[in-house]
Every structure is written in structure tokens, then in C-alpha cells.
Amino acid sequence: MFIVPIFSIILFNYNVPFTTIVGSSAAGCFINGLISTIINMRRREVDWFLALIFEVPTAAGIFLGAFLTTRIDERITTSIFAAFAITLFLRIFHEKRHAREVFSIERNGVTLTEENDGGEKAKTPSGMSPPSEEEESATAKKIAVDKRLRKEIHKQKSFIHRLASFRPKWRIERETYSYSINIFMLIAVALAIGSLAGMVGCGGGWVKAPVLISGFGVPSLIAISTGMLMTTITLLFTGVIHIIWGQFALWLWTIIAIGSVFGAFIGSALKRRFSSKALQLTMIVTLTAITILLLVKTWLGL
Secondary structure: OOHHHHHHHHOHHHOOOHHHHHHHHHHHHHHHHHHHHHHHHHOOOOOHHHHHHHHHHHHHHHHHHHHHHOOOOHHHHHHHHHHHHHHHHHHHHHHHHOOEEEEEEEEOOEEEEEEEEOOEOOOOOOOOOOOOHHHHHHHHHHHHHHHHHHHHHHHHHOHHHHHHOOOOEEEEEOOOOEEEEEHHHHHHHHHHHHHHHHHHOOOOHHHHHHHHHHHOOOOHHHHHHHHHHHHHHHHHHHHHHHHHOOOOOHHHHHHHHHHHHHHHHHHHHHHHHOOHHHHHHHHHHHHHHHHHHHHHHHHHOO
16 A cells, blocks of 8 residues: 555656556565465465355456546546545544443452453453363353454444345355355456556555355455465456556566565564554554645645
């Protein structure tokens, strides 16, 4: 998400079209996605069949989106990207606000409150002995049940879940899990993601994993890894189509490809040194500022 707006601002006065930045960015980020996908494949966390059937309608949407960039004003394309980016930032911010869950636990006649904040372990209050294994097990079960109930309530209210209730459905059985594919939802969501990817150069990973989990019932670990594979395929198709349309610069692709690989290692190192909350807040503030600056430059030429 950083690459397109940053390079759009840097290259604004050098007559590099926004669509060229989109095409070069998609092709460059494909390298980073490929590395992550290979790692996930070695862990056997990828469902190839699900990824491939999802990417067929996505490819059609990518072609449509890339074609539209040759027919509409570049300022409109930039504005669509900005709207997409701001929507993503708001979604991240909303999820972070509701990430802290509080659980009340009775122990030795005392009501304790434990917080589950992004996987951080709750601290035992001073002056009280640590919980026994039985108490920890009971606490873990209570948290799991509470999470399951919250998830079910969310699914009942979720647009994705309502959309997934339509037929026809296709039931897929695996050794350790199973899921149902809603053909209508698959085509609709994949076309939408593909069109957006073709226009603004994103892989749509922030949409694909939730769709697989809430819509198809795929386990989270498989959904995230398969979503990464699908995002990588989407970026590949997007890059190739933009190259065909002439919306590509080899020098820019080289910079982005090398930068994305090094950025992945830097990001991994930073993740160990800073909390996820601090990193996400920094990302939201930075990208929002960059997006606003991009809109100002695009429409006002400042």
C-alpha cells in the first residue's frame, strides 16, 4: 500500500503516469508475494484448488480494471485508489479498537479481569499466586467459548455471511478440514477484487482472507496462506496486463522489486522490536497523510 502513493508523489513532476506506477508496482510486489507463498507452500498451508478457482474470475476483473484505466481520466483513477486506501485504513483502525477483549474469571473468591490484547499474556496481580494449570485451562476454555460466540454473532451480522447463504454451493472435503464454495459469491467478489486490482495495482489480500474464513468456512491458517497465494497470482496477472497495455517502466519495476524484498526483511525485524499496535498506528497515520497529499497534488497540482 505504501508503494503506489509514495512513488506517485515522488514522480508527480516527472510526467510518469499513475497507471505506469500501478503496473510497475504490481509486477514488483509479485516478487515479495512469491517468496511468502513459497514459504507457505513448504509448510503445507496452501489450498491450491481453492486459489485457482478464485483467481479465474479475478483474472477477468483484472483485465476489465486495466482496460478502464486507458479510458478514464487519471485523476479519477487516483481518487479511486485513495478511496480504497482510506477504506483499508479505517478497517484496520476499527479492528484494532475492538482487538482488546476483557474476560472476568473467578479465582479463590476473587473476581479477576484478564485482557486478551493481540495474544499478550495477562499479568497476575501483585500479592496473588499464579494460577494453577487447572485454572489456566478453565480460563483458556472460557476465552475460547467467548471468542466462538463473538465470531458466530459477527458472522450472523456479516454481509459476507449473508451473501454466502445463497445457492448453488459446492462442498469440498479435505483430510483435516472442509468448506463450502458459494459460486455466486465467488464470482462476484473475485470480479470486484480483480477490477480494483487492475485499476490501482493492489492484490486484494485484505478482502480475500476474510471471504475465505467468513464466507467459505476455511480455517484461518489455510485462509491466510491461500489468500497470499491468490494475492500473488493477482499481482502477476495485473502486472502482465499492464505491461501489455504499455503501462510499465523497467527501471521503476527494478527499484520496487528490490525494495519490496529488502522491505520484507526490515519489516520482520521491526515487528520484533515494536508492538503491533504501534506499527499499525504508524502505518495508518503515514499512509493517510501520503494519500491526502497525493489527492492534493493530483487535483490541485500543488
